[in-house]
Amino acid sequence: MMSLRRLLSPPSKTRKRRILGGDRNYKKSNAITTLEFGISKEAQYLAQTLLESSSEEARQKIGDALLDELADLAGVDIVRLKISSAHQYHKKRNGRVVYKQYGYYKPGTKYIYINNRTAVRGQIIAPKTFLDTLLHEWMHHYDHVKLGLNSIHTSGFYERIRDLKYKLNSAGL
């Protein structure tokens, strides 16, 4: 899940203990910092094209094509994209947005869901936000189907995303 949290209070002890518990899942997720597959020019082109798109139709088409390509490259099951034009799910506290959700992926559903509009004003989200969300949710999918992980937000998880973005931007150029 990709979300912005403005933490008004530190994580509860229970949550912290669960995440930092040193279990095998956490250690494995943290230890893998790069992706074992290469990125194609096609994937780079699609990522770039996505950064120039704004309409739901274009994002749907290019997003699905990029997910297709990533699945081929990584040798994993394809996951489809569902774009919602509804405003982002969000929570307010004292009139301020304290939580908003850009998108999510649930293992087993074979779909990545992305809200194409901002939480409060309902504007189309920025291309970079859209691409970031797509790659973030896809990494949860990769974690699940390829690495056999319960995909959590470890620093290794973010390293894998960084590696993917780096390769999409610069490999082969």
Ligand SMILES: [Zn+2]
């Ligand atoms: Zn996430």
